[in-house]
Amino acid sequence: MSRSRTDQPLISVLAISAVIAAAILLLILLFLLRESWPVLNKVGILRFFTDDGWYPLEARFGLAPMLWATLAVGIGAVLVATPLGLAATLFTRFYAPRWLALPFQRMVALLAGIPSVVFGLWGLTVLVPFIAAFEPPGASLLAGILILTIMILPTIALTADAALAAVPEHYLRGSAALGFSRATTILGVLLPAAKAGITGGILLAAARALGETMAVLMVAGNVVQTPTSLFDPIRTLTANIALEMAYATGDHRASLFVSGLMLMGLVLVLAMSASRLGGGRLHG
Amino acid sequence: MFKINQLIASVLMLAITSLTYAADQKLVLTGSSTIAPLAVELGKRFEKLNPGVRVDVQSGGSSRGVSDARSGLADIGMASRALKDEEKDLKSFTIALDGIGVILHKDNPVKTLTDQQVIDIYTGKITNWRDVGGKDGRITVVNKAEGRSTLELFTHYYKLKNSDIKAQVVIGDNQQGIKTVAGNPGAIGYVSIGTAEFESGNGTPIKLLPMEGVAASVENVRNGSFPLSRPLNLVTKYVPMGLVKQFIDFTRSKEVADLVEAQYFVPLPH
Numbered sequence: 104m105s106r107s108r109t110d111q112p113l114i115s116v117l118a119i120s121a122v123i124a125a126a127i128l129l130l131i132l133l134f135l136l137r138e139s140w141p142v143l144n145k146v147g148i149l150r151f152f153t154d155d156g157w158y159p160l161e162a163r164f165g166l167a168p169m170l171w172a173t174l175a176v177g178i179g180a181v182l183v184a185t186p187l188g189l190a191a192t193l194f195t196r197f198y199a200p201r202w203l204a205l206p207f208q209r210m211v212a213l214l215a216g217i218p219s220v221v222f223g224l225w226g227l228t229v230l231v232p233f234i235a236a237f238e239p240p241g242a243s244l245l246a247g248i249l250i251l252t253i254m255i256l257p258t259i260a261l262t263a264d265a266a267l268a269a270v271p272e273h274y275l276r277g278s279a280a281l282g283f284s285r286a287t288t289i290l291g292v293l294l295p296a297a298k299a300g301i302t303g304g305i306l307l308a309a310a311r312a313l314g315e316t317m318a319v320l321m322v323a324g325n326v327v328q329t330p331t332s333l334f335d336p337i338r339t340l341t342a343n344i345a346l347e348m349a350y351a352t353g354d355h356r357a358s359l360f361v362s363g364l365m366l367m368g369l370v371l372v373l374a375m376s377a378s379r380l381g382g383g384r385l386h387g
Numbered sequence: 388m389f390k391i392n393q394l395i396a397s398v399l400m401l402a403i404t405s406l407t408y409a410a411d412q413k414l415v416l417t418g419s420s421t422i423a424p425l426a427v428e429l430g431k432r433f434e435k436l437n438p439g440v441r442v443d444v445q446s447g448g449s450s451r452g453v454s455d456a457r458s459g460l461a462d463i464g465m466a467s468r469a470l471k472d473e474e475k476d477l478k479s480f481t482i483a484l485d486g487i488g489v490i491l492h493k494d495n496p497v498k499t500l501t502d503q504q505v506i507d508i509y510t511g512k513i514t515n516w517r518d519v520g521g522k523d524g525r526i527t528v529v530n531k532a533e534g535r536s537t538l539e540l541f542t543h544y545y546k547l548k549n550s551d552i553k554a555q556v557v558i559g560d561n562q563q564g565i566k567t568v569a570g571n572p573g574a575i576g577y578v579s580i581g582t583a584e585f586e587s588g589n590g591t592p593i594k595l596l597p598m599e600g601v602a603a604s605v606e607n608v609r610n611g612s613f614p615l616s617r618p619l620n621l622v623t624k625y626v627p628m629g630l631v632k633q634f635i636d637f638t639r640s641k642e643v644a645d646l647v648e649a650q651y652f653v654p655l656p657h
Contacts, residue, residue, distance in 0.1 A: 158549055161549070240573075325558070326556065327557075346557070350449075352454055
């Protein structure tokens with residue numbers, strides 16, 4: 104692309120915006136580091152992984168159980184929501200009658216806009232007592248996974264829908280010319296062609312699941328332990344910050360910022376694998 | 388000439404208005420989320436009685452109230468507990484009382500628990516309601532998150548460390564605790580008596596357990612017979628003077644008893 108002189112103002116505006124966006128991320132990282140530095144300096148990063156139990160007021164800083172719990176609830180939700188979200192999209196795009204497809208799609212979009220605290224309240228008053236009737240206490244990893252599933256399902260469905268819509272028309276025509284059935288067209292042509300977009304949507308949903316705080320805090324029980332069953336109550340890194348930050352001072356407060364750092368690290372790893380997996384290949 | 392007069396007049400006007408703005412006084416209160424809603428109401432009435440004064444209330448826990456009062460970030464800290472030994476350099480003023488009560492689901496047939504039974508349940512030695520005279524069923528222990536004054540008071544009374552407690556659910560505020568117990572017939576939790584009495588009076592399926600034979604009620608907190616109660620304190624760094632003194636005297640006076648009761652706390656005896 105050649106740069107004409109009229110492009111110059113636009114280029115500078117874009118460049119400044121890009122720098123600001125990057126700088127904000129960097130500033131957040133620096134802020135987290137600065138706030139957690141007192142305790143990192145005193146006890147060392149290693150003890151956050153090796154301490155048995157999280158009792159910051161008794162100088163025990165084990166965050167590892169919460170790291171596993173965050174991963175478990177996030178991965179669990181993605182595993183349940185991905186097939187459901189994809190199925191919903193494929194159904195509305197290719198099989199549902201028109202009168203059903205449009206309202207259905209609107210409803211999925213609406214689901215994406217419901218505030219997380221509403222899901223949390225519903226979970227606390229309906230879902231948790233329901234699970235407790237089978238396996239007390241009810242507030243559990245399972246409740247967290249189910250709530251997150253409902254929350255990220257629309258993200259997966261909507262991004263998959265957009266990715267499928269972006270598949271070039273001639274792919275479909277080619278498929279039709281070869282006499283493929285609708286199922287073969289979907290599984291053999293469309294899904295592989297839209298793979299990058301769909302994967303991107305799933306990773307976006309995973310990031311949301313890892314970062315979600317309020318709803319999980321209300322239904323997951325918040326007991327600090329490494330989950331060994333679906334019915335174990337768990338505490339995620341975000342819930343840990345939200346539960347204790349308002350009441351924390353000194354090392355306790357600083358160690359909560361370490362929770363934040365760890366979460367940020369988790370999301371960074373996710374983003375890196377996203378660029379690996381989705382890596383630039385469009386309609387491959 | 389006329390223009391200059393006008394100029395002088397407007398400058399004077401400006402000076403006068405800024406002077407009156409400067410005369411506006413502001414009181415900042417931070418701390419206990421238990422006291423904050425009450426402090427907001429107290430502040431509103433104080434503002435009405437004293438035009439030109441603004442009372443700014445922020446919650447964030449008793450520990451924050453104490454540290455903000457010490458650092459000067461707040462004029463007055465709010466702490467829903469007595470001062471600890473290392474905080475005795477500060478001045479504290481009780482404005483009301485609050486009791487902490489153990490709550491169960493309404494359908495739980497257990498009528499009373501001894502202190503030892505509560506301790507055994509919270510430390511995981513007793514895990515079935517059958518062992519304390521209830522129906523067969525697993526006990527769900529509801530505990531508060533670390534740093535909350537309710538937790539501190541509870542563990543202090545039962546001489547427990549937070550790390551001794553084997554909880555199945557950890558909660559943030561009183562409301563979340565009440566909803567958790569109301570939704571689980573096998574749950575046991577502890578919350579502010581005022582809030583619990585209000586909720587059970589409004590049909591929430593929970594009940595307060597008596598302690599050492601004393602019913603958990605606002606009445607028994609007031610007359611001092613309920614063992615697990617706490618003072619709601621305002622905390623200052625120095626002996627209060629001026630506006631701070633005026634506000635603290637106001638919050639401890641008989642004229643605000645109705646506000647204290649409206650928040651389901653117990654006013655000071657007058």
